[in-house]
Amino acid sequence: MAEFDLIELIRSRCAITREDVRMGIGDDAALLAVPAGQLLAISTDTLVAGVHFSLQTMAYDIGWKALAVNLSDLAAVGATPAWATLALTLAQADACWVADFADGFAALAREYKLALVGGDTTQGPLSITVTIHGFVAEGAAVLRSGARVGDTVYVTGTLGDAVAGLRCLDKNDPHAKRLLSAPPGTRESLIERLNRPTPRVAQGLALRGRASACIDVSDGLLADLGHICTASGVGAEIDADALPSSSALLALFDGEARRTLQLAGGDDYELCFTASATEGANFLGDLARCGCAATRIGRIVAEAGVRVHDSAGRAVLLPRLGWEHFA
Amino acid sequence: MAEFDLIELIRSRCAITREDVRMGIGDDAALLAVPAGQLLAISTDTLVAGVHFSLQTMAYDIGWKALAVNLSDLAAVGATPAWATLALTLAQADACWVADFADGFAALAREYKLALVGGDTTQGPLSITVTIHGFVAEGAAVLRSGARVGDTVYVTGTLGDAVAGLRCLDKNDPHAKRLLSAPPGTRESLIERLNRPTPRVAQGLALRGRASACIDVSDGLLADLGHICTASGVGAEIDADALPSSSALLALFDGEARRTLQLAGGDDYELCFTASATEGANFLGDLARCGCAATRIGRIVAEAGVRVHDSAGRAVLLPRLGWEHFA
Numbered sequence: 001m002a003e004f005d006l007i008e009l010i011r012s013r014c015a016i017t018r019e020d021v022r023m024g025i026g027d028d029a030a031l032l033a034v035p036a037g038q039l040l041a042i043s044t045d046t047l048v049a050g051v052h053f054s055l056q057t058m059a060y061d062i063g064w065k066a067l068a069v070n071l072s073d074l075a076a077v078g079a080t081p082a083w084a085t086l087a088l089t090l091a092q093a094d095a096c097w098v099a100d101f102a103d104g105f106a107a108l109a110r111e112y113k114l115a116l117v118g119g120d121t122t123q124g125p126l127s128i129t130v131t132i133h134g135f136v137a138e139g140a141a142v143l144r145s146g147a148r149v150g151d152t153v154y155v156t157g158t159l160g161d162a163v164a165g166l167r168c169l170d171k172n173d174p175h176a177k178r179l180l181s182a183p184p185g186t187r188e189s190l191i192e193r194l195n196r197p198t199p200r201v202a203q204g205l206a207l208r209g210r211a212s213a214c215i216d217v218s219d220g221l222l223a224d225l226g227h228i229c230t231a232s233g234v235g236a237e238i239d240a241d242a243l244p245s246s247s248a249l250l251a252l253f254d255g256e257a258r259r260t261l262q263l264a265g266g267d268d269y270e271l272c273f274t275a276s277a278t279e280g281a282n283f284l285g286d287l288a289r290c291g292c293a294a295t296r297i298g299r300i301v302a303e304a305g306v307r308v309h310d311s312a313g314r315a316v317l318l319p320r321l322g323w324e325h326f327a
Numbered sequence: 328m329a330e331f332d333l334i335e336l337i338r339s340r341c342a343i344t345r346e347d348v349r350m351g352i353g354d355d356a357a358l359l360a361v362p363a364g365q366l367l368a369i370s371t372d373t374l375v376a377g378v379h380f381s382l383q384t385m386a387y388d389i390g391w392k393a394l395a396v397n398l399s400d401l402a403a404v405g406a407t408p409a410w411a412t413l414a415l416t417l418a419q420a421d422a423c424w425v426a427d428f429a430d431g432f433a434a435l436a437r438e439y440k441l442a443l444v445g446g447d448t449t450q451g452p453l454s455i456t457v458t459i460h461g462f463v464a465e466g467a468a469v470l471r472s473g474a475r476v477g478d479t480v481y482v483t484g485t486l487g488d489a490v491a492g493l494r495c496l497d498k499n500d501p502h503a504k505r506l507l508s509a510p511p512g513t514r515e516s517l518i519e520r521l522n523r524p525t526p527r528v529a530q531g532l533a534l535r536g537r538a539s540a541c542i543d544v545s546d547g548l549l550a551d552l553g554h555i556c557t558a559s560g561v562g563a564e565i566d567a568d569a570l571p572s573s574s575a576l577l578a579l580f581d582g583e584a585r586r587t588l589q590l591a592g593g594d595d596y597e598l599c600f601t602a603s604a605t606e607g608a609n610f611l612g613d614l615a616r617c618g619c620a621a622t623r624i625g626r627i628v629a630e631a632g633v634r635v636h637d638s639a640g641r642a643v644l645l646p647r648l649g650w651e652h653f654a
Contacts, residue, residue, distance in 0.1 A: 036363065044456075046414045050451070071545050124375035138349070
């Protein structure tokens with residue numbers, strides 16, 4: 001299959017019409033109109049085969065996740081998704097694989113009326129770079145740097161599921177036998193969280209003007225909350241017993257094992273945010289109406305760093321901090 | 328070297344201040360202001376090690392070229408460069424390599440006051456995806472689709488140099504011995520054209536409102552002019568003897584060998600454009616003042632396809648059409 005056929009295959013499966021796309025795929029550059037009064041929000045994320053997903057991952061899931069992780073970055077600043085470009089590097093031009101990949105990408109794109117406006121297909125080791133574009137009114141974006149001492153720390157959804165799903169897929173996991181004997185649907189729900197994360201776009205939009213700081217949990221809660229603390233010049237204290245857990249995670253992991261997955265496991269793509277005590281109470285209801293409740297997990301303090309305690313106030317020994325390339 | 332140190336190394340070497348960058352590297356998304364009345368032009372290009380550049384290529388040149396090929400896409404539509412994101416996938420976090428890469432990228436970025444506003448560094452087989460953003464007034468972009476029967480076809484600079492440079496680097500080239508005995512500086516000037524292409528940004532800006540269609544020559548003249556013809560619903564006739572040649576190319580290749588390099592060789596990043604006969608004559612002087620003259624190489628005709636003849640009117644047999652991934 002030739003390069004131009006590949007591009008046409010992807011284009012046709014991701015076709016979404018937007019009035020602000022003056023020129024989409026097919027020229028040297030896309031031409032796009034940003035609404036008056038809005039800033040352009042841009043983020044980019046790469047997924048590499050064997051690093052960000054296993055070689056067994058289905059093409060549909062890879063397409064979904066490549067867009068999901070980028071949508072999650074827009075969600076974290078409270079931007080409305082608009083357009084994306086897709087740089088797809090493939091070892092072979094397998095039409096079935098590319099069609100499935102495009103379908104996974106398009107399923108999520110349609111949900112947000114996001115238009116694929118350009119890209120590049122090249123031959124090489126499998127890797128995907130999506131660059132995403134959205135809008136946010138000037139002054140309305142929620143940044144990492146706004147956390148203040150006394151703010152409450154929240155997280156949407158549940159934590160630890162994606163990395164638990166990764167362990168469920170690992171035949172060499174020390175608990176592989178126990179994980180395989182889990183109740184029906186348990187492993188599958190965790191693996192689904194790994195392979196088809198839900199970007200918290202509606203929640204991110206609901207946080208504008210109310211949260212003081214926000215980040216998406218891609219590297220792990222401790223690492224990502226650490227980024228908020230560094231950018232804001234503050235610290236945080238987390239109650240490990242308050243971390244929200246899915247029933248699947250509770251069924252398969254307990255004690256320190258679960259805590260480690262929740263504190264250090266990445267790839268959940270939940271939003272971790274801070275808000276003043278009064279603000280926080282006000283909009284938790286709005287978040288729940290977006291289909292994903294938020295949980296209070298700690299507070300912002302003056303002393304730098306992120307510390308974890310249990311509900312009895314005892315310090316919790318920290319696992320390794322988040323995912324780190326080149327570590 | 329850890330991921331965050333790498334990002335800081337790249338950021339510090341590419342630091343360029345622009346008032347329209349409200350939030351650059353360091354949050355989940357960059358926040359940027361597009362000027363009123365301007366469309367956003369976006370393009371993305373990936374370079375893969377072993378495919379787009381050899382493993383012997385210097386890091387500085389890879390950084391330069393990764394940005395140059397993207398600037399060339401903006402040039403082709405007549406957009407003014409503004410911002411870029413950089414997705415860098417590296418096998419090892421080699422600080423020296425990354426510093427050299429960033430210096431090459433930054434050298435070209437500074438020339439155009441282009442700000443690096445975000446990116447992603449990941450571990451994996453070496454590959455670089457740049458997504459570039461620029462501005463062009465609504466209605467002013469030069470598209471591929473505007474060529475009309477009777478228009479003249481032009482190309483900036485000289486053709487065939489980059490692919491000739493590639494042959495100079497190939498120890499197994501059938502003429503390797505002759506190429507190595509070239510006059511001093513000849514091989515080097517061709518290799519420089521391959522590794523540090525000059526994007527024709529000023530020329531692209533000068534074409535706005537005057538050229539009827541434009542594309543950059545990345546895949547080879549025949550392939551890229553073919554894209555103009557397809558998008559415009561026309562054909563083209565090219566005079567092979569009119570193709571502009573550098574003195575280095577003339578010194579090393581002649582006859583059919585040179586013709587093939589010029590018609591099918593990619594990677595030159597010159598602009599191929601069309602203009603009505605009266606318009607064309609008017610702005611050739613402006614282009615020359617941008618430091619890169621354009622040459623008249625043919626004309627647009629009604630019959631589909633690109634045909635090549637020599638100055639005596641004899642048909643020239645066409646080489647394989649341009650670079651094609653997955654061919």
